[in-house]
Amino acid sequence: MVELKEKISEVFRDTNLVICWREGFDPIHATPHFVREESQIEDSIFNLFCVHNLCVYLPFLKEKAGILVKGCDSRTLIQFLQEGLIRREDVVIIGISCRGIIDVGKLMREVLYEAVTGVSIDGDSIKVKTVSREREFQLTSLLADKCKICRYPNPLIYDHLIGEPVESKVSWDMAYEDIREFEKKPLEDRLSFWTKEIGKCIRCYACRNACPLCICRDRCIAETRDPHFTSQSVELKEKFMFHFIHAVHLAGRCVECGECERACPVGIPVKMMKKKINLEMKELFDYETGINVDDKPPMYTFKAEEEKIKEHEL
Amino acid sequence: MPQESKKELRIIGFLCNWCSYGGADTAGVSRFKQPTDLRIVRVPCSGRVDPLFVVRAFLSGADGVLVSGCHPRDCHYSDGNYYARRRLEMLKRLLPFFGIDDRRFHYTWVSASEGERWQRVVTEFTKVIHGLGPLKIEEGEEIG
Amino acid sequence: MERIGFLKKEKIEEYLQSLSKKGELYVPVDVGRAVKFEKYLTGSSICLDRPPTLPPKSVIYPQSERLFKFKFKKDEGNVDLIEIEEVEDTKKRIIFGARPCDSAGFSVIDNVFIQTDTPDVYYERRRMNSFIAAKACDKPSAGCFCIAVGGGPFDDSGSDALITELEEGYLIEAKTEKGSLFLDWELIEPGDDHLEKKLKKKEESERLLSEYLGELKKIEPLDPKTESFNDENFWKRHLSKCISCGLCTYLCPTCYCFNITDEKKIFEGERIRSWDSCMFFHFTLEASGHNPRPDKFKRFRNRVGHKFMFYPEKYSQLIACCGCGRCIRFCPVSVDIREVVFELQKPRRV
Numbered sequence: 009m010v011e012l013k014e015k016i017s018e019v020f021r022d023t024n025l026v027i028c029w030r031e032g033f034d035p036i037h038a039t040p041h042f043v044r045e046e047s048q049i050e051d052s053i054f055n056l057f058c059v060h061n062l063c064v065y066l067p068f069l070k071e072k073a074g075i076l077v078k079g080c081d082s083r084t085l086i087q088f089l090q091e092g093l094i095r096r097e098d099v100v101i102i103g104i105s106c107r108g109i110i111d112v113g114k115l116m117r118e119v120l121y122e123a124v125t126g127v128s129i130d131g132d133s134i135k136v137k138t139v140s141r142e143r144e145f146q147l148t149s150l151l152a153d154k155c156k157i158c159r160y161p162n163p164l165i166y167d168h169l170i171g172e173p174v175e176s177k178v179s180w181d182m183a184y185e186d187i188r189e190f191e192k193k194p195l196e197d198r199l200s201f202w203t204k205e206i207g208k209c210i211r212c213y214a215c216r217n218a219c220p221l222c223i224c225r226d227r228c229i230a231e232t233r234d235p236h237f238t239s240q241s242v243e244l245k246e247k248f249m250f251h252f253i254h255a256v257h258l259a260g261r262c263v264e265c266g267e268c269e270r271a272c273p274v275g276i277p278v279k280m281m282k283k284k285i286n287l288e289m290k291e292l293f294d295y296e297t298g299i300n301v302d303d304k305p306p307m308y309t310f311k312a313e314e315e316k317i318k319e320h321e322l
Numbered sequence: 323m324p325q326e327s328k329k330e331l332r333i334i335g336f337l338c339n340w341c342s343y344g345g346a347d348t349a350g351v352s353r354f355k356q357p358t359d360l361r362i363v364r365v366p367c368s369g370r371v372d373p374l375f376v377v378r379a380f381l382s383g384a385d386g387v388l389v390s391g392c393h394p395r396d397c398h399y400s401d402g403n404y405y406a407r408r409r410l411e412m413l414k415r416l417l418p419f420f421g422i423d424d425r426r427f428h429y430t431w432v433s434a435s436e437g438e439r440w441q442r443v444v445t446e447f448t449k450v451i452h453g454l455g456p457l458k459i460e461e462g463e464e465i466g
Numbered sequence: 467m468e469r470i471g472f473l474k475k476e477k478i479e480e481y482l483q484s485l486s487k488k489g490e491l492y493v494p495v496d497v498g499r500a501v502k503f504e505k506y507l508t509g510s511s512i513c514l515d516r517p518p519t520l521p522p523k524s525v526i527y528p529q530s531e532r533l534f535k536f537k538f539k540k541d542e543g544n545v546d547l548i549e550i551e552e553v554e555d556t557k558k559r560i561i562f563g564a565r566p567c568d569s570a571g572f573s574v575i576d577n578v579f580i581q582t583d584t585p586d587v588y589y590e591r592r593r594m595n596s597f598i599a600a601k602a603c604d605k606p607s608a609g610c611f612c613i614a615v616g617g618g619p620f621d622d623s624g625s626d627a628l629i630t631e632l633e634e635g636y637l638i639e640a641k642t643e644k645g646s647l648f649l650d651w652e653l654i655e656p657g658d659d660h661l662e663k664k665l666k667k668k669e670e671s672e673r674l675l676s677e678y679l680g681e682l683k684k685i686e687p688l689d690p691k692t693e694s695f696n697d698e699n700f701w702k703r704h705l706s707k708c709i710s711c712g713l714c715t716y717l718c719p720t721c722y723c724f725n726i727t728d729e730k731k732i733f734e735g736e737r738i739r740s741w742d743s744c745m746f747f748h749f750t751l752e753a754s755g756h757n758p759r760p761d762k763f764k765r766f767r768n769r770v771g772h773k774f775m776f777y778p779e780k781y782s783q784l785i786a787c788c789g790c791g792r793c794i795r796f797c798p799v800s801v802d803i804r805e806v807v808f809e810l811q812k813p814r815r816v
């Protein structure tokens with residue numbers, strides 16, 4: 009990846025900080041890499057394991073930074089700009105046209121969490137060597153779910169671009185088919201689905217902290233005692249409350265990067281709830297998150313006459 | 323089990339101080355007959371109603387939640403109910419995704435002089451909730 | 467009395483059922499994309515082929531537990547009129563299928579909650595009434611490093627019994643008095659003949675793990691004089707990527723920090739004790755609004771310091787990390803605590 013390192017060097021000369029990736033603790037994990045010294049550029053990588061949405065750090069930075077974004081991640085920047093969470097002049101964006109990344113959690117589950125000692129990728133197949141054996145997978149079977157329905161493989165905003173443009177044939181309807189399918193279930197089944205899933209939650213808040221749009225974090229109402237929105241008890245209702253908080257606070261803001269879901273150690277499909285709201289935002293306000301810098305998030309504004317909201321009769 | 327329940331159910335109403343709360347008062351003063359399931363929380367404006375208040379009410383045992391504010395264009399703070407409308411509509415569409423019947427949540431506009439309208443809203447909504455019965459969000463098995 | 471038994475594979479179901487009659491039995495269960503300890507119910511399918519996502523810590527030290535209930539008899543706030551209802555928990559709990567590191571984790575907590583002048587009665591009571599059988603590990607999982615911190619895939623510290631999965635069945639070795647509970651002679655047979663196979667497995671497993679670990683084979687406690695420890699730039703360099711969630715501490719078998727809150731509804735309520743995490747902002751937030759650990763760097767430093775420096779200082783060089791690897795395996799940004807300790811111990815760069 010000569011091109012990658014060259015671009016990083018170029019941006020680094022301007023910003024003195026570039027947020028990118030380097031190799032993680034094993035061959036199937038990459039880890040975010042804060043380049044603050046020239047010598048650290050050498051370690052930067054981009055591969056199928058660069059799953060993180062690095063934008064998560066930006067609103068908290070007090071300095072100018074260069075940042076690497078995949079197509080999907082780039083929407084986060086646009087959303088930040090819409091909401092005034094960053095200033096355009098404070099970021100130098102290196103965009104990467106992306107062919108998809110691997111669902112590392114799924115891969116770990118496939119090999120039963122055995123320690124991985126090597127991987128090799130050859131065309132469409134990936135060989136994973138663990139301490140006890142070697143297994144081969146089709147790349148497509150390990151592709152992250154969000155990549156299978158990606159509509160924006162190419163960055164929507166950037167200063168530098170790496171890679172050939174990638175074409176996406178995914179339509180809006182295809183991208184939201186999972187939500188539509190789920191909604192066909194009877195109400196009781198939906199409730200019991202969430203009862204089981206949310207019941208697993210340990211409220212570690214990894215989903216919240218991995219979410220680039222959850223910018224309150226330390227001041228999150230899920231944790232404050234005043235107001236006392238949730239209690240410390242592990243009752244199901246408290247867990248539901250937390251998930252409603254995250255979903256409602258992301259209404260018309262979630263860019264569907266899927267970080268919340270990826271971060272969750274117990275595999276709760278937390279992104280689904282936000283996708284559902286996004287679907288409604290489109291229907292009600294013809295709004296899609298993270299596409300145009302000049303858009304206004306629908307919950308930040310109103311119209312005196314709403315075309316799509318009808319009065320509800322009893 | 324959406325069977326007609328005779329027992330009183332728990333319905334929480336968030337009412338704007340400037341209109342619906344007054345409307346409820348008018349209804350009371352005029353001695354309009356109303357069901358007694360509703361517990362009222364007075365708020366300064368429907369715009370103060372965070373959708374999460376509604377959620378918290380459900381999770382704390384409410385079987386139905388009603389939000390009522392000033393009619394569009396009549397908000398005391400001019401835009402409060404416009405914002406509220408968007409948020410509450412969003413919530414109404416989200417609830418069934420979690421398996422909570424959206425009929426359990428209703429938002430509407432009632433002015434201070436509309437005692438009769440208030441009576442109708444409460445009566446009708448209470449009927450709907452009784453039709454649906456108590457809301458059950460079952461506890462899963464917990465360790466410890 | 468015989469201390470080693472052998473259980474045929476086909477009898478496991480029957481065995482667990484019989485165990486569940488002796489106390490409340492907890493086994494690792496696949497709950498969909500995660501493995502959790504749950505109460506055993508007839509037909510529960512026990513999942514031993516991968517490390518449990520969450521350690522069994524919560525069985526003995528629940529994420530949230532009621533300490534007592536209270537009720538104001540008449541006037542709210544009048545202390546004389548409070549009625550207190552204590553919790554008497556004398557239930558017998560059995561954990562089957564922990565990992566050796568999980569058991570070792572309890573030993574770390576025991577030092578703090580039991581081996582002290584003021585034991586924590588809630589924890590002590592549960593711990594004393596618990597029986598733990600750990601399943602030895604055939605091979606390392608992603609991030610495992612138990613041997614580097616004094617444990618091992620066949621280590622039995624903290625366990626009452628050690629289970630080795632062999633081809634035809636399970637070898638069950640009682641390691642403490644309490645361990646006899648797991649030797650149910652109606653269903654198992656003497657196991658001495660299988661010992662040799664077990665030793666082979668042990669050797670093989672330890673070899674695999676140390677090969678996997680390479681230079682990280684041994685981790686020493688941190689010297690309190692470690693220079694980089696107090697160097698802000700060190701933490702900035704290595705932990706800028708941390709997103710300061712509570713995942714690493716909530717998944718950790720050795721983390722024991724808690725918070726106490728009164729949850730009150732009008733005239734009555736309960737006092738609960740629940741896990742807390744030094745990675746949270748609120749952990750050190752003072753009533754004045756001042757926070758001595760306002761940023762993630764100071765918070766992470768505490769976590770590493772607590773596990774590898776302060777705790778060993780206090781408890782005869784024992785590291786408060788059992789090397790289960792969960793915090794590495796599941797950290798959303800792949801922070802590797804071993805690497806941080808390792809870097810801290812490197813001679814300082816000039």
Ligand code: SF4
Nearest residue numbers: 209210212213215272
């Ligand atoms: S990451 Fe998962 S377990 Fe943690 S709070 Fe979020 S949903 Fe719950």
Ligand code: SF4
Nearest residue numbers: 219262264265266268
């Ligand atoms: S809610 Fe999840 S998918 Fe949406 S922006 Fe946050 S992390 Fe990304």
Ligand code: SF4
Nearest residue numbers: 708709711714797801
């Ligand atoms: S080390 Fe990882 S798991 Fe722990 S707080 Fe930081 S990001 Fe979260």
Ligand code: SF4
Nearest residue numbers: 718787788790791793
């Ligand atoms: S610090 Fe990490 S590796 Fe050590 S015991 Fe805790 S979770 Fe396991």
Ligand code: SF4
Nearest residue numbers: 721722723744769772
């Ligand atoms: S101080 Fe932090 S690392 Fe130590 S036990 Fe508490 S939460 Fe765990």
Ligand code: SF4
Nearest residue numbers: 567603610612789790
């Ligand atoms: S660290 Fe890994 S190998 Fe060691 S006891 Fe725990 S699970 Fe087994």
Ligand code: FES
Nearest residue numbers: 367368391398402
């Ligand atoms: S003042 Fe009544 S809705 Fe705003």
